[in-house]
Amino acid sequence: MKRRVLILATAAAAGAMSACGGSDVTVLAQLEAATGAETTEAVALSALPVRLLPYDRDALFDSLAQAYAEPEPQLPDTMFELQQQVAERQREWQQANNRWLTLRDSLRTILDRMNRMDRSSGEYLVLFRDYDDLETEVNQLQRQADESFRDFEQLQNRLSEQSQEIRAARRVWSDEAYAPVDSIITARMEAMGREALADTTSAQGVARFRGVKSGRWWVHARYDRQFDELYWNEPIDVERGGEIPPVRLTEENAEVRPKL
Numbered sequence: 001m002k003r004r005v006l007i008l009a010t011a012a013a014a015g016a017m018s019a020c021g022g023s024d025v026t027v028l029a030q031l032e033a034a035t036g037a038e039t040t041e042a043v044a045l046s047a048l049p050v051r052l053l054p055y056d057r058d059a060l061f062d063s064l065a066q067a068y069a070e071p072e073p074q075l076p077d078t079m080f081e082l083q084q085q086v087a088e089r090q091r092e093w094q095q096a097n098n099r100w101l102t103l104r105d106s107l108r109t110i111l112d113r114m115n116r117m118d119r120s121s122g123e124y125l126v127l128f129r130d131y132d133d134l135e136t137e138v139n140q141l142q143r144q145a146d147e148s149f150r151d152f153e154q155l156q157n158r159l160s161e162q163s164q165e166i167r168a169a170r171r172v173w174s175d176e177a178y179a180p181v182d183s184i185i186t187a188r189m190e191a192m193g194r195e196a197l198a199d200t201t202s203a204q205g206v207a208r209f210r211g212v213k214s215g216r217w218w219v220h221a222r223y224d225r226q227f228d229e230l231y232w233n234e235p236i237d238v239e240r241g242g243e244i245p246p247v248r249l250t251e252e253n254a255e256v257r258p259k260l
Contacts, residue, residue: 044205054194068177093148230254
């Protein structure tokens with residue numbers, strides 16, 4: 001028998017948390033980007049959806065997961081290893097391909113010069129030898145790039161197949177385990193007299209929420225990357241008329257979640 005999940009606060013506690021008054025909340029989303037060998041700069045995360053929630057979604061989902069009869073299907077370690085291999089092969093292919101493109105352009109430049117020269121001249125013979133040597137390297141790099149791409153493609157296909165299997169299993173589990181989540185959230189917000197707020201960051205990475213009611217809130221956002229996502233669920237306390245420092249969303253305070 002499933003354990004009963006106690007999610008909702010009492011009406012009295014909810015009323016106390018949603019006392020009159022409110023303040024403005026500013027969220028600043030930035031990531032550090034490399035600008036040199038040892039230097040970085042802050043880059044704004046624009047067009048990032050940000051929500052201000054009057055409940056802790058992590059605690060809610062954790063409670064439902066713990067109450068469900070079966071544990072959530074976990075990602076096998078082999079998937080993380082496969083992801084690393086895919087990323088490594090992709091880097092190898094891109095490096096070989098970029099080098100091949102550069103040398104191919106050099107080869108064309110030499111050929112253009114040769115076409116404007118007297119073939120019996122000494123300079124032409126020197127360029128001809130350079131062209132011959134460079135052409136050999138270009139052909140080797142092309143074969144290397146092709147092999148790296150084939151390896152990358154095969155590993156990526158394997159990762160995709162495994163991801164689809166585990167994604168399907170987790171979808172079935174979450175549909176059942178989290179089935180009551182919407183009704184729980186609705187009931188909780190009605191009891192509190194508060195609603196979830198939403199905004200999208202500007203070009204400067206800023207989201208703003210005006211006149212936020214007093215109480216505890218959670219700043220929630222997700223940022224997708226190639227193999228993972230950055231996940232934020234930052235608690236803040238809003239006091240009537242109080243001044244709240246900007247809430248910063250960075251890689252340092254994000255939870256890095258692998259993507260299937």
